[in-house]
Amino acid sequence: MKAEILCVGTELLLGQVLNTNSQFLSIQLNDLGYDVYRQIVVGDNASRLEQNIKESLARVDVLIMTGGLGPTKDDLTKETVAHAIGEKLVLDLKSAKRLKNYFIDKREAFNENKKQSYFPKSAVILPNDMGTAPGALIFWNNKKILILPGPPKEMETMFLKYAKALLAYSQGEFYSEKIWIAGMGEWEISKKLNESGLWNLKNPTVATYIDHKGLYIRITSKMETQQKAEEEVKKISHKIQKNFGLNFVGINEEDLITKTGHLLMKENCTISFAESVTGGMMASKLVGVSGISKVFKESYIVYSDEVKIKNLNVSKHTLKKYSAVSREVCQEMLQGLKEKSDADYCVATTGYAQEGEESSGLVYIGVYNGKTIHIEEKKYKGNRHQVRIQATMDGVNLLRKKLLEDVSRETN
Incomplete structure (x- = not known):
């Protein structure tokens, strides 16, 4: 299945805030078996945001959005999604009650934040255990629209605790493995994989990545069962380990x-x-x-x-x-x-x-x-x-x- 990530916030476009949400979500979606086609950043502008929502929904099965769920006028995500799919915003009583309890001694603050309790009519509400802005999953025209808060701790907690299971689908099982390599550049690793006939595989797929911990090769397989997928990945993994000798460091968490x-x-x-x-x-x-x-x-x-x-x-x-x-x-x-x-x-x-x-x-x-x-x-x-x-x-x-x-x- 195809997915896109749409992050909302002018602060992201200006470079004032580092967009770590896209990286986290891409990794999670990959583990779930989704093909992530695009990562998009849009500022706090309703017309441009709605245009990108409609374009994404025309291309993919799942659209994941982060940011724009706060109480201020420039927090436009839910309103814009509702307009784009032709739904009205309605008050979610559970969210309103939770918010009221949060601001139990601050009535004025509750009234200013009440906007966070309104959602598109068909939304399934996702609690925010780390903040005040709930998220939502909307099923629309055989598509899924997942709306998550912008702050990374809130977003990651909500995704892992509530959203991930709702996005899982049963079109085969996936297994992936990281193989950490040291003492070689990315182009050297790619060249060696190509010479070994391991670079252009279709299933499992093999790709190289780099992060703050170093360079790694990621092997991913999709099969009818997870056991079969794991077996296919292990076959390629053993070949890579043998071919790279002392440059092979470890697997998965062994950076x-x-x-x-x-x-x-x-x-x-x-x-x-x-x-x-x-x-x-x-x-x-x-x-x-x-x-x-x-x-x-x-x-x-x-x-x-x-x-x-x-x-x-x-x-x-x-x-x-x-x-x-x-x-x-x-x-x-x-x-x-x-x-x-x-x-x-x-x-x-x-x-x-x-x-x-x-x-x-x-x-x-x-x-x-x-x-x-x-x-x-x-x-x-x-x-x-x-x-x-x-x-x-x-x-x-x-x-x-x-x-x-x-x-x-x-x-x-």
């Missing part, structure tokens, strides 16, 4: 940071960081993994030469001869960190993130397991933040790979 943290805890290996260019970002990422305190020893942000000398015993001679951004300084940072923390694994970064300079993006990342030091030279593109993010993720990935290699060596 790069989570997987690395779990590996450290599983092997009972302690970790310490000395970060210059990444400024504590690697340590901060891993601290977010539940239970990491069992193995996390210490972390230093050693941005200046003076601090590198003071905290890690990096020699003045090495800094003067090779500069702070060099393989030699990275090595001494690792050695000094090992001597200071005696962690099983020590990780260090040093580099240039300043934009507009010839050396910008040059970063050295090193891992020391107490026996051997491994240092990689990287040359990143992008602005200051992008360079630091790439170095952070590559540093954690290098740690993960060295840990896996050491574990494999010990068990063989």
Whole structure:
């Protein structure tokens, strides 16, 4: 079935508010088996909103709208939907009673917000457990129109608790799986999938995505039963895992940071960081993994030469001869960190993130397991933040790979 998402609010068009609702709803609809054709943003303008509602309903089976359910004059969603489908707004007594109880000592506030209790006549009302504006599901001409509040917490709670089950349909069962990949760009992943004959599959489908946690491949299958769909996804998943080797990180919730943290805890290996260019970002990422305190020893942000000398015993001679951004300084940072923390694994970064300079993006990342030091030279593109993010993720990935290699060596 086909679906579109229509988010309402001038603040979204002006960029004053980040539209996270579309991303959340697209993921949820994908899990339900819908094909999302469009994501649309319309300002608080009744005529343009009605035009987009009518156009969407002519194209798809389900239209999901967020925003415009408040009590003010520019909250136009319900009125505009009602006009577009030829229905009147009627008072929902349960919603009015709930709103009255909410403003039990504020009669004036209740009167100002009473507008939130009116809905198109055929609407099924969805309670708002996180706010005052209820949502609604309207069945019209074999179509579904889902109206949700704009604030993300309200919208997500309402969708998951009340709306999702009402949108489910039984035209086959879906199963999908995320496969996290590290150490490769999106184009490299696509190329490898294509060379493996896994890129243009029809069912299951294979696609690449990127978010703040990294890169992943999503495999989705639709079959007559969920078991069959899962079996088809697993077949492709095993092939991808084999083809990508050490670049394969984990499945579903096992993104790069989570997987690395779990590996450290599983092997009972302690970790310490000395970060210059990444400024504590690697340590901060891993601290977010539940239970990491069992193995996390210490972390230093050693941005200046003076601090590198003071905290890690990096020699003045090495800094003067090779500069702070060099393989030699990275090595001494690792050695000094090992001597200071005696962690099983020590990780260090040093580099240039300043934009507009010839050396910008040059970063050295090193891992020391107490026996051997491994240092990689990287040359990143992008602005200051992008360079630091790439170095952070590559540093954690290098740690993960060295840990896996050491574990494999010990068990063989």
